[in-house]
Amino acid sequence: MALPAAAARYHQVKHFVLEQIGRGALVPGARVPSENVLVRTLGVSRMTANRALKELAADGVLVRVAGVGTFVADARVHAHPLEVRNIADEIRARGHTHRVRVIELATRPATRELAERFELRPGSPLDYSLLTHLADDVPLQVEERYVNPQAAPGYLATDFSRTTPHEFLIRVAPLQRAEHIVRALLPERRIRRLLRLKPGDASLLIRRRTFSQGRVASVADLYHPGSRYELAANCPPR
Amino acid sequence: MALPAAAARYHQVKHFVLEQIGRGALVPGARVPSENVLVRTLGVSRMTANRALKELAADGVLVRVAGVGTFVADARVHAHPLEVRNIADEIRARGHTHRVRVIELATRPATRELAERFELRPGSPLDYSLLTHLADDVPLQVEERYVNPQAAPGYLATDFSRTTPHEFLIRVAPLQRAEHIVRALLPERRIRRLLRLKPGDASLLIRRRTFSQGRVASVADLYHPGSRYELAANCPPR
DNA sequence: GCACTGGACCTGTATAGACAGGTATGACAG
DNA sequence: CTGTCATACCTGTCTATACAGGTCCAGTGC
Numbered sequence: 001m002a003l004p005a006a007a008a009r010y011h012q013v014k015h016f017v018l019e020q021i022g023r024g025a026l027v028p029g030a031r032v033p034s035e036n037v038l039v040r041t042l043g044v045s046r047m048t049a050n051r052a053l054k055e056l057a058a059d060g061v062l063v064r065v066a067g068v069g070t071f072v073a074d075a076r077v078h079a080h081p082l083e084v085r086n087i088a089d090e091i092r093a094r095g096h097t098h099r100v101r102v103i104e105l106a107t108r109p110a111t112r113e114l115a116e117r118f119e120l121r122p123g124s125p126l127d128y129s130l131l132t133h134l135a136d137d138v139p140l141q142v143e144e145r146y147v148n149p150q151a152a153p154g155y156l157a158t159d160f161s162r163t164t165p166h167e168f169l170i171r172v173a174p175l176q177r178a179e180h181i182v183r184a185l186l187p188e189r190r191i192r193r194l195l196r197l198k199p200g201d202a203s204l205l206i207r208r209r210t211f212s213q214g215r216v217a218s219v220a221d222l223y224h225p226g227s228r229y230e231l232a233a234n235c236p237p238r
Numbered sequence: 239m240a241l242p243a244a245a246a247r248y249h250q251v252k253h254f255v256l257e258q259i260g261r262g263a264l265v266p267g268a269r270v271p272s273e274n275v276l277v278r279t280l281g282v283s284r285m286t287a288n289r290a291l292k293e294l295a296a297d298g299v300l301v302r303v304a305g306v307g308t309f310v311a312d313a314r315v316h317a318h319p320l321e322v323r324n325i326a327d328e329i330r331a332r333g334h335t336h337r338v339r340v341i342e343l344a345t346r347p348a349t350r351e352l353a354e355r356f357e358l359r360p361g362s363p364l365d366y367s368l369l370t371h372l373a374d375d376v377p378l379q380v381e382e383r384y385v386n387p388q389a390a391p392g393y394l395a396t397d398f399s400r401t402t403p404h405e406f407l408i409r410v411a412p413l414q415r416a417e418h419i420v421r422a423l424l425p426e427r428r429i430r431r432l433l434r435l436k437p438g439d440a441s442l443l444i445r446r447r448t449f450s451q452g453r454v455a456s457v458a459d460l461y462h463p464g465s466r467y468e469l470a471a472n473c474p475p476r
Numbered sequence: 477g478c479a480c481t482g483g484a485c486c487t488g489t490a491t492a493g494a495c496a497g498g499t500a501t502g503a504c505a506g
Numbered sequence: 507c508t509g510t511c512a513t514a515c516c517t518g519t520c521t522a523t524a525c526a527g528g529t530c531c532a533g534t535g536c
Binding site: 246304305306 | 498
């Protein structure tokens, strides 16, 4: 391609705007130079300015309103697109005490399905943990987790009553990407007992795969039906 | 803006490609017509074809390799920041035909709860739509939506069999932020009938609030238990 | 004083044409 | 047979230009 990325003209325009936001010269809500102004100021074509502003809007940095102008987005809109929340923080933030109950810790050979999920050979050892998160001693979430021991050594040796698996993992293997699959289901008996559910209570299953350098962990979280899984995200209109 | 959503040329190009993927004429890994071919085939300019393919690549539907070509992405890989997905695109991309069945359209006075959600006075009129999304005529999602008529005029006048509410709204009120609350529940009888569920089937409820300039819409999506809600997010430090 | 209108400005979209640089393939020389 | 090179094709980027339609304001006419 024409240029080594950073040198591309539309990148320069993006940088020009971002730099002013970073410096505080443009605060949230402030009007950003219009496309035509950028054309005159920076000597680019309008299509190039348009691309730069459009991409920044898609990133949630700017907000564009047809016929009006382009503005710096609210700061909070800027927050991480999707955060893998720490349930411990969340429970505490709501004024409850958080406690972890460890049900099972083990090393298990990967089944074929797990091996595929981790891109390992079947039979490779995987660390396994099953525990519940309690809010005021009421079980709120069952967390079943497989961890790639290559990617996160020392996982099973962790004291999960002090450090949640989530906290441990983001320290050891900084999160780069996460995939979520959310489903509703009627849980099996073992889970039902852990969450103290009545038969017929629906549960929320969130299956999560996290990536750092390679596959790190695969998690299945089952939630108590009273609980909710909340996400806030910025959604670039593409 | 120039055109009413579905008529935009680059949308037509996107649809042209998605339709072929949906039909199975283009399978994952297959080569997608190059920009120049699309120019000749569809009579659009190359910039327009480029935009369409670029956006589909950004959505994870296609993979582009400079100097080589454009290819249909692996069905799985679908990775992008949390996005309010267009279920119509998703159904088509998986090879099914998408159809919308409108159950009810109405203007309703806001209840106290709704008024609070929209930051309006109780009794203010809200547009209401209830419809199902069908994949190959099997109901997959019930979508119940309240829309702030101030923020999205003309909502009820839209032909939802041609333009989904989602498509209409992102045109009219570019999305800035969305909040999701995900829960599992046993749906009430009306929903159960719409989704053709057996009593005891759990359903996934996704409650979504979208913001543009002010509160735009409040959506409750109920999914068929066989379906999944997939999210993928990159968590880069910004 | 008020309602209306025209113009200035903005974004959204579309077009045609151009060059840079990556990739693959086949022809050609060794 | 092997290595090199020209070439065709592809995407990435940039420019100049154009028109549609929304928004806002100021000026005009009543």
